[in-house]
Every structure is written in C-alpha cells, then in structure tokens.
Amino acid sequence: MVIVALLWWSIWFFDATLRLVGGWRAMGRGVEAAIALLALAIPLTGARSVASAVRSQRFFDDGDVENARVAAADCREWSLYVVGLGTTTLILAFLFWFFGANDGKVREVLFNWQYPLDHFGNLATGFWVNVKISMVAEMIVLVWALLIAMMRRMPGRASAPIRWLAIAYTDMFRGIPALLVVYVVVFGVPLAKVPFLSSLQGDSQLFWSAVLALSLTYGAYVSEVYRAGLESIHWSQTAAARSLGLGHVQTLRYVVLPQAVRRIVPPLLNDFISLQKDTALVSVVGVLDIVNRASVLKGTYFNLSFVTGAAVFFLVVTVPLTRFTDYLIERDQRRMRAG
C-alpha cells in the first residue's frame, strides 16, 4: 500500500516537473504510464499471493495437505513477484524523482539534451579524436602485448634476462597511474627531442604521443591477459603439437594461441573498453578530445549537460562493444560444442 501511494506521488511529482521544464513531454508521459502500470501490477500480484495463502489454509483445514502445499508454493511465488516488481519500481521512481528534483534544476543542469545537441558537431569532432586514439592504440597494444607475453614465457635458463626485462616492464607500467604516463610522454617527447615523435608537428605530435602513452600502459595490462591465456592452455596440448614435429613457434601459432585467444576475448575487450574510456585522460595535456570540448562548452554555457552528453557518446561505443563480446563468446562456445 505504501509503495503504491509513493508511486502515485512520484508520478504526480514527475508530471509537475514536466510542466515546469517543458519539452520531451511524450517521453515523460510514457514513463508515467509505465510507472502507473507497475503501480497497478503490484497490488494485483499481491492479491494473488494473498488469495493463494487463503486457499492453502482452506485445503489444509480440509485435510488436503497435498493441495495445500501446491497453493502455498503459489503464494510464495506470487509474493516474490511483488518483491521483484516493488523494488524495481521504487528504484525507478526514485531516479525519476531525482530527475525532477529542486524544481527541475537537476534536469536542467545535467540532462538538458538541447545543449549537447546544439553543439553535436563540435562534440562529435572531439569524440572522433578519442575513437582514433583508442583504435590506433588498441592495434599497437594487440601486437606489443603479445610480444611482451611471449618474451615472458621464453623457455630455458638462457632467456632469463629477457624474461626479467618483460617482468620489469609490466610491473612498472601496471604500477604507474596512466595519467602520469600521459604527462611524462606527452610533455617529455618535445622536451627530450625524442626521435621521430618530436619531428611531428603540433596536433599530430600530440596525437601520437598520446597513443604511445596509452599503448605503454595498456601494453602492460594486456600482456598479463595474454600470459594468463597462454598459461591456461594445458601443457598436454603443447606436448601433442610438439610430438607431431611442430616447432616452438608453430606450436604457439597453430595450437596454443588460437585456443588462448578464444579464452581471453572477454578480458581483452574489457581492457579495450577501459582503454577507450581512458582516452579521456589525454584531455589534460591539451588534446582537443570530447572531454576537453565538453569542458570548454560547460564553462561557456554554465551547464553540465555537455559533460553528460559526452558520457552518452562513450556509452554508445562501449555498450554495443560489450554486447558484441558476449555474442562472440556465445557463438564460439556453440560452434565448439555443436560442430
């Protein structure tokens, strides 16, 4: 009862907010209708639960324990529905209440999509920089990290120094905040006159330094992902491949790596999503990415909707990427199982 009353109140409140701020009325109405429907569904499911309880008691009184048990199970199931629906609706209602809080101020300052939409081109140009940095860095990281992982797994006492080098690299770059690496690389390149990179001009120098910084950091993370993947393949697979006469590299190439890659796709994409998000770090050294542009616009219009708008840009890329990963894993498992 309390829940239902709260819901109706939140709808009323939301409605009032909508009137205050104007715009997006159709969507607002839709949300209201959804909450109203849920508010109706809760007492209905509650009633079914209570009815089952009563029925169970009646069966029990008649000595029909079997049917009483069935009815009691119904009761439990329906009451779980009430809990599930009620909790979800309450949380949703709270979010919408927050949306309209302080006479619509929250909505106006954080979620006024008109602002980012008016400057869509500007933000999109910035986001393209983020996408470019992450894509180039990802390609570099894929190869670079594999190299590190292979160095770390080189067999025999003779390759120990190479292994130490790889370990030192991963330890160092996993231990340093990405932001510091970005600072050091981007400001250090022109100061130290690093060959090739410092010969690039302006934006291009900034871009490639940013790519280098993120590749260094993520190379360390991803090499550990590779290593875990390679080590997860049972040595008997290596034994089988070697027994056919395949060499160390061929075994890695045709037997160990293909199986390892399938296993590391999820953590790998996790790191890439992470990398995609960390491209925002390069804004602090003056790359005109989406974060930088949103921050300038925020200062100009004194409205944070640009920043939330930038967040939406990131979501548009990262969420489908996550779903795609899930799809790949599932497809692979199906194929391996069902031939």
Added chain:
Amino acid sequence: MAQVATLEQDMASGGRFLVVDGVHKHFRGNSVLRGVSLVVDEHQVVCLIGASGSGKSTLLRCINALETVDAGEIRIEDERVSGRGVDVDWLRQEVGIVFQSFNLFPHMTVVDNVTLGPVKVLKVPKREAVDRAMVLLSRIGLEEKADDYPDRLSGGQQQRVAIVRALAMGPRVLLLDEITSALDPELVSDVLNIVRDLAEEGMTMLIATHEMGFAREVASKVCFLDAGIVAEEGPPQEMFSAPSHPRTQAFLRRIIEAGRL
C-alpha cells in the same frame, strides 16, 4: 625362461630399430627411471607393463624427446636421439606418440587435427593431406566425422582420431601411452582393434598398457618395468604364465586378482 636381456644378447639378434640404453630420469630428486634398457626390433610390438608410477609414461616421453634424459642414451638405427644436438623435430617425425588423454586440438575439426602435422611440418599440399587424411579416417570408420570438432566425438572415437593423427606423419615407430586407460570399457575394443591391425601390418610399436589380455595377444615381447628399471622381459607366453622375477610374479598376481587377465 624369461630373463633380463642384456644389450649384447640383443645385438646379436640384429634388426634392432630402437635402442634404450641405461636411461636415467629424475624429477626434483625423485628418480623415475634408473637405468632402463630395452630394444625394439623393426616390425616388433613391445608392450611395457608395470604398476602406475613405474616409469612407463616417462620412458615413452623420453623417447619422443618430450622429456630430456639425465643419463644413458636412446638410439634409432644407431643414431643417437637423446641428449644435446639432436634435431627433435626430425626425431618426432620418425616417432609418433598417442597419449592417454587423446590431446586432440579442440579448436580444430577432426580433419584439421589430422592434417596439421603433414601440412605444417612435412609441407604436404593441403589438398593432398586432406585426401590422405580421409583415407585414414575411413579406415577407422570416421570419415563422416571429418568436419566435426573433437568434443562431438566419443572418447573411443577421439582416441582413434589421435592414432590417425600420429599415423598421418608417417612415423616409423609408434609409442602408445596407456591409450585405453581413459576410455569407458565398451569403447576399448574399437581402439585396440586398430592397434591390432597396425601390428599385423608390421608397424613397429612400443605400447605402455594395463590391458594384459591385449598385451599377451599382440606383443612380440613384454617388458616388466619396476621402480625405474626393466625387471624382466620375454615373450608374452613366458611372461604371463611363468614369470621368473618375484616382482613380476607379485604384479601379475595382483592383476589376476583384479580380474584383468
């Protein structure tokens, strides 16, 4: 009368193909092989029997250079194939091995499993390798499974594919490492039938096994491995009916008690 063979005796017999000469192998202070010596003649089937942990698998892995040898020597046709400076990739083309746990490559179809070695190592053209693989697969009645992934196959089918995979490399000797131990009892005979066929065709084989009935049937010679040495060896009739070494007697008594002979 079965007795421990000395190398000198075997040398006289001629036709020696694979010679294991006083091989030692230890893992972190644990001695697994303590001077194993045995000889496999060409076209001979030698069965290694012995309790678990007696060193059968380790010996096979040493012959295939999957393990290094600490002391002693292994020779194939008088060429040293253990120790430093051996071309292991060449050795493994000559010596095929089939494992207890099949070890098929799960990310490849059956036919790809079989052709991987010939295509990548022997540089046989893919089409030719596939044709040969199909001939081998039809011999074991699995040509219809060629495009399936290994985990669609039963254990027995997988092990037959593993044998075919080893055969596709055209080895001159085949090492079989307890190849039926991981199989359900009703699947064992399918696999053993293939080994029997191979024996009849004159394939040289060294077989570590717990299938005493099978060993008795196909072996030209049986070696009883105990505590890292060949305690006794001889023709199967003698080994199984009148073993001379007390350890062999005890081992076979336990096997008989377990109803495995």
